[in-house]
Amino acid sequence: MLKIKNLKAGIEEVQILKGINLEVKAGEVHAIMGPNGSGKSTLSAVIAGKEDYEVEDGSVDFLGEDLMDLDPEERAHKGVFLSFQYPVEIPGISVSNFIKTSLAEKRKALGLDPLPAKDLLKMMREKMELLSIKKGYLSRNMNEGFSGGEKKRNEIFQMAMLEPKLSILDETDSGLDIDALRIVANGVNKLRTKDNATIVITHYQRLLEHIVPDFVHVLHEGRIIKSGGKELALELEKRGYDWITKN
Amino acid sequence: MGLIDNLEKYAQHQNLSKDKRVMFDSFIKKGFPTTSDEEWKYTSLKKVVKSDYNLLLEHTEIENSVINKYSLGVEDKIVFVDGNLVYSPEIKGVHISGFSDFDCRNNDVISKLNSALAKSGFTIVVEKNTVVENPIEILFFNLTKNSFSQYRNRITVGENSEIKIIENIQDLSKSSTLVNHFTHVSCNKNTKVEYNKIQNNCKDSTLIDCMNIFQKQDSVCEVNTLIFGGDFTRNNLNFEQNGTNCESNMNGISLLDGNQFADNHTFVDHKTAHCRSNEMYKGIYLGKSKGVFNGKIMVRQDAQKIDAFQSNNNLLLSDNSTIDSKPQLEIYADDVKCSHGCTIGQLDNEALFYMRSRGVGISEAKAVLTYAFASEVIENLSIPELKNLSQRLLAHKLGVDLDFSL
Ligand SMILES: Nc1ncnc2c1ncn2[C@@H]1O[C@H](COP(=O)(O)OP(=O)(O)O)[C@@H](O)[C@H]1O
Ligand SMILES: [Mg+2]
Numbered sequence: 001m002l003k004i005k006n007l008k009a010g011i012e013e014v015q016i017l018k019g020i021n022l023e024v025k026a027g028e029v030h031a032i033m034g035p036n037g038s039g040k041s042t043l044s045a046v047i048a049g050k051e052d053y054e055v056e057d058g059s060v061d062f063l064g065e066d067l068m069d070l071d072p073e074e075r076a077h078k079g080v081f082l083s084f085q086y087p088v089e090i091p092g093i094s095v096s097n098f099i100k101t102s103l104a105e106k107r108k109a110l111g112l113d114p115l116p117a118k119d120l121l122k123m124m125r126e127k128m129e130l131l132s133i134k135k136g137y138l139s140r141n142m143n144e145g146f147s148g149g150e151k152k153r154n155e156i157f158q159m160a161m162l163e164p165k166l167s168i169l170d171e172t173d174s175g176l177d178i179d180a181l182r183i184v185a186n187g188v189n190k191l192r193t194k195d196n197a198t199i200v201i202t203h204y205q206r207l208l209e210h211i212v213p214d215f216v217h218v219l220h221e222g223r224i225i226k227s228g229g230k231e232l233a234l235e236l237e238k239r240g241y242d243w244i245t246k247n
Numbered sequence: 248m249g250l251i252d253n254l255e256k257y258a259q260h261q262n263l264s265k266d267k268r269v270m271f272d273s274f275i276k277k278g279f280p281t282t283s284d285e286e287w288k289y290t291s292l293k294k295v296v297k298s299d300y301n302l303l304l305e306h307t308e309i310e311n312s313v314i315n316k317y318s319l320g321v322e323d324k325i326v327f328v329d330g331n332l333v334y335s336p337e338i339k340g341v342h343i344s345g346f347s348d349f350d351c352r353n354n355d356v357i358s359k360l361n362s363a364l365a366k367s368g369f370t371i372v373v374e375k376n377t378v379v380e381n382p383i384e385i386l387f388f389n390l391t392k393n394s395f396s397q398y399r400n401r402i403t404v405g406e407n408s409e410i411k412i413i414e415n416i417q418d419l420s421k422s423s424t425l426v427n428h429f430t431h432v433s434c435n436k437n438t439k440v441e442y443n444k445i446q447n448n449c450k451d452s453t454l455i456d457c458m459n460i461f462q463k464q465d466s467v468c469e470v471n472t473l474i475f476g477g478d479f480t481r482n483n484l485n486f487e488q489n490g491t492n493c494e495s496n497m498n499g500i501s502l503l504d505g506n507q508f509a510d511n512h513t514f515v516d517h518k519t520a521h522c523r524s525n526e527m528y529k530g531i532y533l534g535k536s537k538g539v540f541n542g543k544i545m546v547r548q549d550a551q552k553i554d555a556f557q558s559n560n561n562l563l564l565s566d567n568s569t570i571d572s573k574p575q576l577e578i579y580a581d582d583v584k585c586s587h588g589c590t591i592g593q594l595d596n597e598a599l600f601y602m603r604s605r606g607v608g609i610s611e612a613k614a615v616l617t618y619a620f621a622s623e624v625i626e627n628l629s630i631p632e633l634k635n636l637s638q639r640l641l642a643h644k645l646g647v648d649l650d651f652s653l
Contacts, residue, residue, distance in 0.1 A: 048604045076606035088601040092619030098605075101615055101649065106606035158605060 001026045001197050002047075002166055007058035009046045015056065016042045018222035024166070027194040031208055031233060032201045034219035035241050040201045041085050043219070044170045048082040049075050062166065077109040079165030083155035083172050085201075089143040095154065096124070096138040099161050106162060127160040131187045148175025156184050160191055167191075168199045173207040185210030205237035220245050248299050250395070250425075251278060257302040258364065271363035274356045286355070289539045289571040290481055290510045295453055300395035300425055304329040307390040309419075317417045318384060319445070319632040325385040330367035330396055340377030341410070344370045349401055351431060351459060355483075358457055361429040365399035368429075371412075375405035382411040382441075382630050392422040400430040402440075409439040413633060416448055423451040423478075430458045434466040436490070441469045443633055447476035447640060450505070457483040464490025464519075471628060472499040472511060472528075475640045480509040488550075491521045498624045499528040500637065502644050503536035503568075510539035517550040517583075524554075529621050530561040532568035533644075542587070543575040550580050557587040562594065562620050564613070614645040625651075 007020040016039045024030050034040055046053050047060060049072030060067040067075055090098065104114040115123070124138065131153055143151050152172050159167055169188070173181055188211055192198065200211055208216075208230065216232040217224045218241065226232065226244050236244075258271050279296045280287040309328045318324060325343060326334040335343040346368040351358065369385060389396055404410055418424045434440050446454065454477055460468055472482055486495040501509045515524045530538040540559045561570045574587040594616050602612035618625075618641055625641070628634040638651040 050600055071609070072600060072603035073606050073608050073612075076604055082604050084601065084604075088595070088598045090598050090601070090616065090619055092622035093615060097651070098602075098615075101611070102602075102605035102607055105608060105611060109606065109608075162605065 001063060003059075003061040005059050005061075007043075007046070007060060008056040009042065009053050010056065011053055016053075016222050017046065019058070020222070020224060022217065022224065024197045024199060026165075026197055028215065029192070029198045029200060029211060029213045031213035031216045032199060032219055033203065033216060033233065033236055035245075038219045039222045040219055041170055044082050044168045044199075044201065047168060048072060048080060073105070073109070076162070076164075077106055081159050081162055081164030081167045083152070083159060083167065083169040085170040085174070087143050087151040087155055089141075089146075091141050091144045093142045094139050095142055098142045099124070099158060102158065103161055123161065127157060130160060130190060131157055132183050133157060149177060149180045152176055153180065153184055156187055160187065163191075165196050166199070167196070168201065170201045171203070172200075173202050173204060181207065182210060205233050208233045218244055250296050250298060250300055251275070253300050253302055253395070254360070254364070261364065263363065267363045270359045274360045274363060277356045280356060286512065286541075290508075295425060295479065298423060298425075299393065301391055301393045302395050304389075304394055304396060305391045306331065309333070309388055309390070313388075313419070314386065317388070317415065318386060319413060319415065319630075319636055321382050321384045321413065321630070321632055323381050323383045325369055325383060327367065327369075327385075327387045327398075329389060329391050329394070330398075332367075332369065336383070338379060338383070340374040340408075341379055342372040342374075346370070346399060347401065348399070349431060351429075353457065353459065357427060357455055358429060361397050361399055361427050361457070365397035365427070365429065367396065368399040368401070370400070371402045373402075373404045373408045373410050375407060377405065377408040379408070379410040382413055384413040384415060387414075387416045387426075389418045389424055389426070390420050392420045393424060394420065395425040395427070397427040398429065400428075402430070403433045404435055404438045404440050406436045406438065408435075411441040411443070411630060413443045413445060413630065415445050416454065418449050418452045421449075423453070425453045426455070428454065428456045430456075432458065432460045432468070434460065434462045434468050436463045437465040439467050441471075441629065443471045443628070443630065444473065444482075445633065445636065446472065446474040446480055449476060450478055450507075452477050453479040455481045457485075459485045460487065460495070462486065462488050462490065462493040462495065465492045466490070467494040467496070469496040469498070471624070472497070473633075473637055474499070474501040474503070474509045475644060477509070478507060481512070482510065483512045483514075485514045485516070486524065487516045488519055488522045491519050493519070493522040495522075495524040497526050497528075498627060500621050500624050501528070501530040501532075501538050502621070502641060503531070503538060504533035504644060505536060506534070507536045508538075510541075512541045514543045515545065515555065517544070517546045517553045517555065520549060520551045520553070522550065522553055524556070526557040527624060528559045529624050530559070530570055531564060531617055531621065532561065532570060533564045535565070535567045537568065538570040540570070540572040540589075541575065542573070544577070544585065544587070546578040546580050546583050546585065548579040551582045553580065553583040553585070555583065555585045559589045560620070561589075561591045562617065563591060564594070564617070610645070611647050611649055614642060614647040614649055617641070617645060618651050
């Protein structure tokens, strides 16, 4: 589904990603771990199409298409979704209006009519239930005054509504307490199918107990320096990053 | 020629009373304000004054279908065509008639010109204890080419009464026109008055509007000024509070593009204690458009325990648009709460990327964020037809097909 080859990207002459190679197949869950500042969020942003970053070399192929040629909205239409590490507050737009617009625009791009209001509401209700989101939340302004945990839950709610093929969850666990973590992780698991894939970015083993990865990668100074199975996450939890980064 | 000559010629053939003659002469002596006048510093009438206008309006008739096309679709309508009152509704407790003369203390030349020469307008008297359920839309159509029309309107709302009005000026002459509009509103004790101006005239029209609102105790008055159309617009909005526990609310949207210009001058005169004023003007500027905001709040010595709030927020969506914003506070009482704020900004790039990453195209994302910026004013509109129209006009002007009503 996603093939990243020798990806080098940076900002204002500073190279942050220094040759990333990663392949994610449909149905898989990949975890990316790594110390602060190693480039995890940069990698997510480059995949999602943030224009601040300049891609210097390499390629990102998504379902046979070069992602780097596409605008962020086109990537979303193709099925890329990023759960932001820092979701943006948008005063003046309600959660429901935001999601309604996103979904309608995505459907428009795919040549579909907007969902009838009734079906849209039904879908929203189902997904809210999945994530134990309370009523009244839909009419709140997008992320405005949300707690850290509410923001993250809102990200996964959008993911549930937009039904992407590739979801990148950038530190979705930060800000969530243990109960919320379990609910959100359960939600993510329920949304998994053999046709979609998930990249989970996290610092902690904690989340990976709930969303069990097929592969774990360690990102350090813009490079993936080690990859392994889920046991690698446990080892990192015990020993920290030093034992890998020192070599 | 030019406007002053047109006016002098026209005035000669009017049988002006002595008072009106004096007023007209003092207008002629001073002439139209120029940018050296502090109140007109950023607002140039040069182009307007140089043009020739037709002061003799034709008597045209207009089809109902045309009225309906421009109307917001509310039931009760007052309709003017070329200065003539052609239709007014029957509403219990409300007396609607045409022009009736009244004095005003406004000292500016344009108000004097209106006092001296205006012969059209409406008079609305709402009896005591009358709650007018449905909003009244007042439509002013013009069909005379290059006309200069002046309206002089008066609304008196009796004690304990409530009324909502929408004002809608539409030029159908397909030419450059000028309107000098003057409205006097008396809000008696314990009244609730809402006055909405939908300023969406065609692109060659110039409007100079002055509204004076006098409030007695326990009255609440709200004015919403929604500017989407027109070439040149100047709104003077003056509130005077003459009783305790008055509330004056004024909100505005200016959404301008091309070479459009709009100036909102507001003045709140807090003369009595225990009163409030809330002011929120939002400007959105595209193309080479230009906005001016001047908000003056005066708190007189006896006006203790005043709560006055003013904000003017602006979004510059192009490199060539400009805004001049000036708050003016004059406070002579010591126990007051008064705050004002002015912001000038662009759309937030992080928010734009956030929306785009959800599949919303760049124009639509900009439109959604612009709507979000304006939403405090639009969502506050109490008349659904007006809210809906504002949402549609915003989407239309930003070139997107989005429905903001949810
Ligand atoms: N927009 C930016 N401007 C400048 N530096 C940036 C920007 N984004 C990321 N960086 C830098 O790139 C490096 C990687 O950051 P980031 O991708 O956020 O790391 P992580 O998510 O792994 O903590 C850091 O040194 C950070 O300071
Ligand atoms: Mg990060």
